[in-house]
Amino acid sequence: MTPELLSSFVLFAFVTSITPGPNNIMLTASGLSFGFRRTVPHMVGIAAGFTVLVAAVGLGLGAAFAAWPLLYELLKYGGAAYLLYLAWKIARSGPISAGGEAGRPMTFLEAAAFQWINPKAWVMAVGAIATYTPQAGFLGNLAIVTVVFGLVNLPSVGCWALFGMALRRVLHAPAAVRAFNLGMALLLVASLYPIAAELLG
Numbered sequence: 317m318t319p320e321l322l323s324s325f326v327l328f329a330f331v332t333s334i335t336p337g338p339n340n341i342m343l344t345a346s347g348l349s350f351g352f353r354r355t356v357p358h359m360v361g362i363a364a365g366f367t368v369l370v371a372a373v374g375l376g377l378g379a380a381f382a383a384w385p386l387l388y389e390l391l392k393y394g395g396a397a398y399l400l401y402l403a404w405k406i407a408r409s410g411p412i413s414a415g416g417e418a419g420r421p422m423t424f425l426e427a428a429a430f431q432w433i434n435p436k437a438w439v440m441a442v443g444a445i446a447t448y449t450p451q452a453g454f455l456g457n458l459a460i461v462t463v464v465f466g467l468v469n470l471p472s473v474g475c476w477a478l479f480g481m482a483l484r485r486v487l488h489a490p491a492a493v494r495a496f497n498l499g500m501a502l503l504l505v506a507s508l509y510p511i512a513a514e515l516l517g
Contacts, residue, residue, distance in 0.1 A: 317450060317457045322464070325448040329465045332443070333472035337436035340476040341503050342402065342422065347480020348487065348496060350421045355477040361427025362473050366441070367466035369431050373441040374449060374458040398433055400505065407501035440465075 334340075339362050346355040380387065405419065422430070431437045444465060449457045487496055 317453075317460050321448060321450070322460070325444070325461065326464060326468060328444070328448060329468040330472060332436075332440045333465075333469045334475065336503070338402075338434050339427075339430075339436070339473055343473055343476040344480040344483075345497050345501075346421045347477040348483045349419070349480075351484070352477050352481040354421050355480070357424040358422040358427045359470065359474050359477055361422070361424035362431065363466050363470035364424070365428030365431035366437050366469055367462055368428070369437055370441045370444055370465050371458065371462045373438075374445045374454075374462065394433055398430070403501040403505050407498045 449461050
C-alpha cells in the first residue's frame, strides 16, 4: 500500500460514501423526521456494518458468491424487496409534532444489517478490494482499507443526517415534511433501477 495508492483510495472512499445512495437518502429523511441526535445510532450502524462487509468481501465472501450464484441472487432480490419496504415506511412518515404515527429512527443493528442487502454498499466494497487492496501483504492491506473506509464513511454519511436536520428549519408544515419524505422514498425506489432493468431486460 503506497502513499499514492492510499491517497487515491481515500478519495474513492469519500466520493462513494458522500454521494447519494440508499443509506444517505434514508439518513436525510431520518434527520428531518427525528433530528440528528436520534439518527446517530443509524449513522454508526451504517459505518460499522459497512466496515464488516468490506472485511468479509476481502476475506472471501465474493468467492462464495462465485461458487453459489443462487446465494447472490437471493441476497440481491431480497435486498430490493426490503428497500421497497423502507421506501414505503419513509413515504408514510411525518414530523413527530404532526400528531400522527411518528415511527422511529433505524436502530444500530438494523442499519448494520442493512448493509448486507444494500446494492451500493456491495459495489463499494468489491471496488475497494479489487482496485485498492494489493495482493502483496494482502491481510495488512485489507486491514488498512477496512479501517480507512470506516473512518471516512462515518462523517460522510453524517453530513446527510445534518442536511436532513437543517431542513427542519425550512420545512415546518407537516404537509411539507410528508412531501419531502415522499420524494426521498421515490429516490430510494429509483436507486433500484439497475435491478429492475436487469429483470425487464
